[in-house]
Amino acid sequence: MKRNVYPLPRHSVLAVLALLAFMGVASGLRAWVPWSESSDLAARVRYFAAHRDEFEVLFFGSSQVRRSLAPAVIDAELQRRGHPLRSFSFGTEGMNGYEADALLEDVLDMRPRRLTWVFVELRYWHLDGVADPRNHFTDRMVHWHTLRQTAAVLRSLGGRTEPLAHRIWRGWVHLQHGFWHFTSLGQGARSLSVRVDPPVPAQRIAAERGFASLDEWPSPHAEEARSRFLHALDPYRQRVARLSRFRGGAVHSELTDRIDLDFLRSQAQRVRAAGAELVYFVTAIPDAAPELRELERSGSLPAPLLSFNSPARHPELYRVDHRYDGDHLNRRGAEVMSRAFAARFARMLEDPPGR
């Protein structure tokens, strides 16, 4: 019979060895776990990995990006203006800034040789969707809790004005997600089945390159939101009118606190290290986003910001017949938006920022 009474240093060495083996194997397995299949995210990552050297321009962000920017339209408009570039969209429903950054990190790790422009939507840092318990421990939420993102979220909780107990609870939830991510807890079967039988065919991704119009590919609650929008247009028109009148004003400190500038600087550095240029943007949302205007005005952002949330400057994007619902554009609206985006982008290419 084996005796278990060893001196403490021996126990410690054995425990460290076990921990190292655990971490090594867990890290190796983690690389094998795909992104969530929801919103064709994993399918788009797979497609991009197979065609990584075909694209110069990438878009990251929420449904605003997925539903508003059509890479094919943008590319055609850029071509017409003398800039032959190919773009691809990673815009995904409910994608917050941390998830977008995790996705960007994975994409940069693929070393796409022709990548020169990375557009990241600078809007969703509030983590409201993350606080919703229905999203907890979903494949998507677990996947973006890399060490970098988990640390950034925990840091951001420290500066918030919520009650301490609330912040501690949220921190605990994020730590658990970080653990699930690191250990790939419960991800084995999904990882295997996706490889055996991919649920989304690559042809579908190739056709739209990440764009999905709400008219043809509505999300689960989209039709309900559209019906609400069409039956009560006045509130929408009032929001747009208020937005048109907006000339700046006092910004609630909490809004700016939510944006972690150190995190954005590190993001910009990583993009530049990959040989590309980072640009932030805001789509045609019916919201002034005064905190972003303030950050841009103060020169705090580590990259230029393209804003489209101005009915005065882009009235066509706020026309009711260009909207699917109050927050999203329909296919026609997305085409208008994509051309407007390409026009601003072309001007940027002709007169690069910082020159």
Added chain:
Amino acid sequence: MLFTEARFLLFFAMVFSAYWALRRNDLRKHLLLAASYIFYSAWDWRFLFLILGSTAINFFAVRIMTSPEPPLSRRFWLWLGLAANLTTLGFFKYFDFFVESASGLLDWLGLSVPARTLHVVLPVGISFYTFQSMSYTVDVYRGRLAPTRSFADFALFVSFFPQLVAGPIVRASTFLPQLERARSFASVEVRRCLALFLLGFFKKACVADQLAVAVDPVFASPERFAPASKWLAACLYHIQIYCDFSGYTDMALATAGLLGYRLTRNFDFPYLARSMREFWRRWHISLSSWFRDYLYVPLGGNRVPRAHMFLNLWIVFLLCGLWHGAAWNFVLWGALHGSLLAVERWGGGRWLDAAPRPLQHLYVSVAVLLAWVVFRSPDLASGLTFLAGMFRFHGWASEAPETLSAAWAALALALAGAHVAAARWRPLARVESLPDWGFALAYGGAVAMVLPWVVTGHNPFIYFQF
């Protein structure tokens, strides 16, 4: 609090540390008793009073029974103890079943009487700890065991948390002597226990729960699946229930082992049995031996005329079926096993012994598998319909809206292969022969490899419902 939950691991880590930090045996035992009651309260604290009451009745009935001049006869106190146990079990587990069955019978006879069921909530583990208590009372009555003088020791025997909710059913003669002396950490087989716990965790959280994903929909709506899918689901359940229950037992043995206690072995590769007699020597050993020692042998065992023996076998297995659940499908499951054992005793065994080995394995596998179908079904009618559907060879693999993927068949074959290989190579024994550093590296890596296959969410053990 399931063994596969993080909170159990935290709970056990605290109990383990505090237990070995204490030096006095009485303090350690009190700690384990408190921990066991906390563990049990995690399900429903109200049933703590039930287990305490059951413990007290059994302890004091035996105490009076063994006193020099007991009031009334010793037999009276034996029957009082047994009656208390059986009444508790009968009320909580079988009251609604008997009322509904009686009502159904009267209805069939044309005497319509509404069934007044109480919808009694079944206390988790009641079948296990009641059987343990009864074995103590009977063993002391028979003079095979000296009664314990310590209420705390007896309470710990009844409620010891590693085996409280799903066995193995430990005999007092096995457990109580272990409480007499302080356990020594030097004699704990730490490596074996750690490896056994991980193996059990893998069987339950990674295999059984994974298979449930395929099995549950088929048993919930069998009409939606073709016969081939029904057979596949039955095969998968065959593996699921073994991995679920033996996984729990492995973890129970491991946690008890880490605290210095040895529990009864409950499984010995039962699916490699070549007869039903052998199957029951390898499956849920603590239950089958309990029924043998406390029911079959007292009924006369093998020393009675053949017809009487068959009747005894039937009684034992009908009750064994009822022990698993208060429903007619469990009774039929028990009857099927009892019948096959009777056939083997009657002469079928001789024929079977002469049959080629693969045929023997095939017979046991098919018999056990078909019986599991009845066992798994929500009720008797569903079970029989499912069985009939398995043998509907017209439209064998099609004509149904859903089919189980062939990948499940590949997985079932791989798991069957692993079972055979494990019986041959005994991986636990091999793990013990590794050098310390090798074990540390292998264990750390194995934990990391197991976690991705855990099925997250609440997946209670199948045997908790018994």
